[in-house]
Amino acid sequence: MTPVASSSKMGQEQPIVGIIGMGDMGKMYAKRLKAGGIKTIYVCDKPDRFSELQIELEGTGITPLSDGHAVSRLSDLIIYSVEAAAISAVVKEYGPSTKFGATVAGQTSVKAPEKEAFEKYLPEDVDIVSVHSLHGPSVTTEGQPLIIIHHRGPQEKVQLVENIFKSFKSRYVHLSYEEHDLVTANTQAVTHAAFLSMGTAWHHSISYPWETTRYVSGIEVVKVNIMLRIYSAKWHVYAGLALLNPSAQVQIKQYALSTSDLFKLMVEVRSEELSSRVWEAREGVFGWKRDQEGDVSGRQPILLSEDILDQFTLGRALEDGQKGHPNSHLSLLAMVDCWDKLGIRPFEHLEVAGTPVFMLWIGVAEYLFRSRERLQAAIDAGLSDRHYRPDDLEFVIAARGWSECVSFGNFDLYQRRFEETSSFFAPRFEDATKLGGRMIKAIQEGQAKR
Numbered sequence: 001m002t003p004v005a006s007s008s009k010m011g012q013e014q015p016i017v018g019i020i021g022m023g024d025m026g027k028m029y030a031k032r033l034k035a036g037g038i039k040t041i042y043v044c045d046k047p048d049r050f051s052e053l054q055i056e057l058e059g060t061g062i063t064p065l066s067d068g069h070a071v072s073r074l075s076d077l078i079i080y081s082v083e084a085a086a087i088s089a090v091v092k093e094y095g096p097s098t099k100f101g102a103t104v105a106g107q108t109s110v111k112a113p114e115k116e117a118f119e120k121y122l123p124e125d126v127d128i129v130s131v132h133s134l135h136g137p138s139v140t141t142e143g144q145p146l147i148i149i150h151h152r153g154p155q156e157k158v159q160l161v162e163n164i165f166k167s168f169k170s171r172y173v174h175l176s177y178e179e180h181d182l183v184t185a186n187t188q189a190v191t192h193a194a195f196l197s198m199g200t201a202w203h204h205s206i207s208y209p210w211e212t213t214r215y216v217s218g219i220e221v222v223k224v225n226i227m228l229r230i231y232s233a234k235w236h237v238y239a240g241l242a243l244l245n246p247s248a249q250v251q252i253k254q255y256a257l258s259t260s261d262l263f264k265l266m267v268e269v270r271s272e273e274l275s276s277r278v279w280e281a282r283e284g285v286f287g288w289k290r291d292q293e294g295d296v297s298g299r300q301p302i303l304l305s306e307d308i309l310d311q312f313t314l315g316r317a318l319e320d321g322q323k324g325h326p327n328s329h330l331s332l333l334a335m336v337d338c339w340d341k342l343g344i345r346p347f348e349h350l351e352v353a354g355t356p357v358f359m360l361w362i363g364v365a366e367y368l369f370r371s372r373e374r375l376q377a378a379i380d381a382g383l384s385d386r387h388y389r390p391d392d393l394e395f396v397i398a399a400r401g402w403s404e405c406v407s408f409g410n411f412d413l414y415q416r417r418f419e420e421t422s423s424f425f426a427p428r429f430e431d432a433t434k435l436g437g438r439m440i441k442a443i444q445e446g447q448a449k450r
Contacts, residue, residue, distance in 0.1 A: 017164060018042045018075025020068040020094060022053060024234075025107055026081035028137040030062050036167020042071045068094030077103045077164060079131070084110040084240030085411055088117040095121035103127045103157045109184065109237065110244040111149065111177040118151070127153025129161045132180065133170065134353050136233065145353060146170035147180055173352050185247035187346045187353045190338050191361040192238050193255045194331045195227045196402055196418070201394035202227075203421040210428070220327070222364050229357070232429035235418035242406045243414065249406055254342055256403035259334040263396045266328065266382040267389075275379055278333055281340035282369045286347070294370025328382030330392045332365045334399070 017038050019026050022045040030043050044065045045053055053064035065071050072078055072094050082090050087108055095118075098104060104126055106114040111130065118128050130149040133141065146165060150158045162172060175183065202209055209224050230238070241248050265274040279290045288294050339346060346362055368374055381388065405413050 014039050015076035015160060015164065016040045016042065016074060018071035018078045019081055020044055020071055020078065020090065021081035021107075022049070022064075023081065023083075024137040025133070026079075029079060029081060029107065029133075031060070032141060032168060033164065034061055038164065038167075042074055044068055044071050069097040072097040072102075073099055075099060075102060077105065077161065079105045079107055080114075081107040083236045084108045084113055084244050085236065087114050088120075091117040091121045096123065098123055098126045100125055101127075103129050103153065103160060105130045105161065107131055107133065108240065110240045111180045112246070113244050115151065115177045127157045129153065129157050130177070131161065131165070133168075134184075135357070136237075139357070141168040141170050144170050145173045147173050147175055149175060149177055149180060151177060175352070181245050182247055183349045183353050184241060185245050185251060186344050187349050187358055187362065188241055189245070189248035189251040190255050190335050190344075190346075191358075191365075192230065192242065193252045193399065193402055194335050195223075195230050195361070196238070196421075197259075197395055197398040198223065198227045198331055199231050199421045199425060200398035200401065200417070201391060203424045204398065205391065205394050207391075208425075208428070219329075219364060219367055222360070222367075223331070226361055226364065228425055228428060231418070231422040231425050235415045235422070236411075238418070239411055239414045243409050243411060251338065251342060251344070252406045253403050255334060255338040256399045258337040258341060259330065259396050259399040262333055262337060262382070263330060263392055266330075266392070269383055271379075271383050274383065277337065278375065278379055281333075281337045282375065284340035284343075285336050285345060286366070286369055288369075290372075293372055294366075325387035326377050326381035326385050327388050328385070328392060329368055329378045330382065330395055332368045333378065333382070335365045336369055 017033055017040070019030050019041065020043075022030070022043050026043065026045075030041055034041055039061075041062045042065050043053070043057070043062055044050070044067055047067050050064060050066050057064050065074075068090065076099070078098060080087060080090060087106060095104075100123075104118060104122055105128075106118065108114045109132065111132070114130065118130075122128070128149075128151040130147075130151060132147040132149075134145045134147065135141070146168060148158065148161060158174075209220075242252060243249070262274065262277070265277070283289055286294065338344075347366070350359060350362070368378060382392075401417070405417055
């Protein structure tokens with residue numbers, strides 16, 4: 001058993017917390033831990049930001065230090081809050097300075113490179129109990145899943161981490177490094193690929209979907225809003241999962257293939273093959289047979305009814321009695337087809353990773369596939385309606401492009417693709433955030449009443 005540096009740090013006195021990396025999540029951790037009663041918190045960012053941090057954190061009770069060496073030497077729990085792509089270099093630099101008997105955690109979205117870096121560069125007398133909050137910095141921590149990974153050291157160090165984060169009021173979920181990466185890939189990789197591809201497709205079409213009556217309400221506004229929320233975030237939030245998680249890479253490649261395969265069946269009007277493939281995917285992922293409605297399982301739907309969703313809009317709504325053109329929803333058909341082809345059941349992971357935003361991402365696919373009528377209408381539209389065909393074509397190209405980008409493993413290329421589309425939609429990010437917040441609130445309130 002690894003010796004503990006001081007028994008006082010385990011309960012008689014409050015432990016000192018250090019955070020290396022003061023991006024959005026690092027700042028959120030520092031401020032919420034301080035508000036929760038942690039007396040001593042040392043933080044640092046890149047050395048050239050030291051003076052800036054001193055000014056920014058003046059009067060907060062949070063102490064900025066010059067670099068990670070200083071933080072590592074003084075802290076009982078050191079949290080690396082850096083991008084997954086940078087974790088190896090940062091731990092290599094500061095890991096050897098870690099205080100004897102301290103506990104080290106990483107707040108990265110992909111754990112494979114974090115695990116490798118910790119095992120390679122941390123002293124053997126250092127314990128590893130890693131963490132990951134499955135939400136962004138602007139989301140409340142209360143009730144949200146906080147992954148805790150006990151990788152090395154005595155069990156009491158897990159209790160130490162739980163006690164430090166007690167004020168977050170998060171829901172602790174205990175996983176291994178490998179389980180974490182599998183769960184996050186199964187619930188995020190395909191959804192990210194779908195909505196990134198939607199945005200890229202509309203960007204290359206030079207089209208703002210809310211400026212037409214095709215994408216303004218119901219399931220359409222949910223799709224557009226999710227796309228906008230993703231592109232309003234920072235690119236590296238998604239790049240790490242896609243490029244560094246082996247499971248995610250496989251899934252994104254299959255998603256592009258599913259998109260292409262289904263689109264070919266549509267344009268070639270191979271109705272029987274398309275129908276069979278879609279209905280088989282529905283049964284494989286959700287367990288609903290072709291002649292069954294989705295409520296047969298007794299599980300409540302994630303999203304609400306069309307009537308409730310229709311109260312949310314990003315553009316000019318349809319006039320009374322006017323019907324929009326049916327949509328093939330190729331992006332969602334391919335999402336479920338991909339899961340089926342890989343034997344993935346993302347809904348089994350919602351209890352672990354079910355943040356409101358994750359549930360919205362997955363719930364939009366469930367919404368389409370739950371109703372036999374809605375799903376059949378999508379199949380029919382893909383085969384016969386030409387109104388959305390140009391969008392579907394752009395979507396196939398976009399999905400292929402993102403898959404190739406991921407296969408290259410090139411962060412610079414990923415950043416450039418992401419930011420080109422992000423800048424195109426930037427004028428509507430504020431509206432999307434506000435609308436998304438109201439949408440999530442309505443969904444949560446509806447679920448609470450069930």
